[in-house]
């Protein structure tokens with residue numbers, strides 16, 4: 065199994081290194097062979113090659129079994145008038161590899177239950193699997209500008225095709241069958257033309273291919289409310305790229321620990337891309353205090369979804385639950401008690417120790 | 421002062437009637453003369469005229485001092501293939517009257533503090549004033565469809581001009597000066613061309629005209645997170661139409677009582693439009709149990725912003741706080757104790773009694 069590492073910017077290199085060590089421990093224990101190669105993406109790639117996604121990176125990713133990404137971006141590359149930015153690398157790799165489905169599990173960790181900003185009685189039982197469409201919608205729509213002075217105008221178009229809606233709804237509905245058999249589709253069909261197509265096509269797919277799955281639709285503004293006042297009512301949720309960006313980030317607050325949440329981006333075939341959902345955290349980069357657990361959990365998703373190594377994935381997840389149960393906390397999890405917090409390497413080593 | 425009432429659909433007529441009675445009580449007590457006329461909008465207007473915004477309604481609104489709206493929409497008009505829908509009436513009245521700024525105050529009511537789904541230590545002190553751009557962006561962008569079969573595609577374009585950004589940022593920054601002098605602009609400038617224009621123009625306006633106002637920018641996905649884990653850190657927030665729709669609805673959960681939140685939609689000049697932020701609640705329409713307080717508070721905003729009757733507005737708000745302090749609750753506020761809840765008319769009458 066050849067695994068491409070894309071450490072990226074900020075805390076990316078630190079957290080990816082800990083996930084790599086966990087994968088090495090898995091390989092040792094189960095007798096697998098993982099080969100790792102590291103490539104550039106994001107701001108560091110802009111600095112060194114002028115391109116946030118150099119061709120060498122794309123080539124390496126294409127021939128890999130799976131890809132593990134840290135994070136991209138930072139204030140250094142934030143100039144709004146810059147020709148290119150780190151995020152462009154992320155958007156392009158998604159598109160180049162056809163990674164049209166972004167899976168984001170949102171599940172409370174019992175060990176961190178009191179960390180949620182929501183009242184315990186509201187958040188208890190929350191276990192949502194989001195499917196965010198990742199290679200279409202307004203993110204990749206035609207854009208441009210026109211006019212001068214007060215009339216200077218910029219635009220970008222939200223676009224969805226029947227094909228794009230079908231494949232993500234199918235993937236989400238299939239996942240729902242393996243869970244509580246409930247799927248919620250989120251759109252803004254009362255205002256947007258592409259949402260009306262989305263709603264129509266999703267209803268067709270569900271009626272024709274998944275009549276056994278409980279299906280409903282919710283407007284994006286309502287969903288933003290429901291995630292706060294009745295999050296435990298949802299199972300699998302499918303939505304477009306932009307709405308998915310906003311709603312999954314909103315939902316990521318519920319477990320009270322952004323540093324614990326992984327994500328997977330999958331296509332029809334080919335390598336999947338796995339990453340923590342948090343960003344590059346430039347303010348703490350290089351300090352050795354970043355929480356590596358989300359990236360380690362992303363590595364577990366990778367074993368499960370791209371390498372079909374389910375036992376190995378389960379073991380990583382159990383090891384993470386184990387270190388939390390032992391009371392180990394990085395500073396982001398320590399909640400007012402940051403003196404006792406451990407660093408990035410110590411947390412990685414603790415997970416490795418559980419596995420070995 | 422001539423006030424146009426647009427009761428609309430669902431619970432709209434019931435709650436607008438209570439707000440009207442409160443305005444009559446204010447007129448009596450202060451010796452004002454308010455004249456009321458009622459017009460059609462939304463689903464009921466479709467049923468009776470085929471148009472969710474009949475010309476007679478537009479004409480009446482144009483010559484009014486201010487407009488009080490209930491709510492529009494309902495399952496009866498929800499067919500996604502329908503030619504027109506109730507919401508189209510709402511979108512058109514905003515556009516016809518040039519109501520480019522939607523003000524949504526999000527403030528905790530002390531009397532309802534335990535109703536928030538957020539932990540008390542997180543939500544305490546939340547007092548945000550949102551300015552949502554209301555007549556531009558993707559809501560009013562060019563839309564259409566093309567292709568057939570799997571290639572059937574629909575699009576809608578997000579568009580912003582320098583002029584549109586300037587006027588809403590100015591209005592929000594001016595409001596910030598009258599509050600804690602802090603303004604946050606929310607965009608998605610790392611992905612969207614119109615957000616990049618928004619960010620550039622907003623920065624110019626702030627630097628040139630409001631150098632005294634503390635100003636920062638936040639990405640929409642980050643803002644969706646901050647509203648949950650540190651809502652009390654924000655003062656005035658300005659954003660585009662779609663992001664504003666989602667974020668203000670998310671934020672509306674924080675006080676724990678959707679039935680308490682009013683909004684105002686204002687233009688450069690001319691009548692403002694005032695409404696509760698909740699919807700038409702078709703499930704409880706006609707039952708006499710809807711909470712009229714958000715509409716009553718919208719009437720207070722109307723007195724303040726369109727009629728310059730500040731003392732009168734203050735009195736309505738004090739009366740609402742008073743009935744809550746007396747322990748009166750409609751069923752949406754009763755939290756598990758709905759037997760003691762009072763109905764729409766009783767709640768309206770209690771507010772009237774405080775005023776008289």
Ligand SMILES: CC(C)[C@H](C(=O)O)[C@@H](O)C(=O)O
Nearest residue numbers: 137151154155309610611641
């Ligand atoms: C960095 C940015 C382009 C990206 C997105 O909006 O998709 C990020 O927010 C994410 O959700 O992965």
Ligand SMILES: CC(C)[C@H](C(=O)O)[C@@H](O)C(=O)O
Nearest residue numbers: 254255285493507510511665
């Ligand atoms: C009814 C709908 C068109 C409207 C919107 O999205 O603007 C509503 O959600 C609102 O926020 O007033």
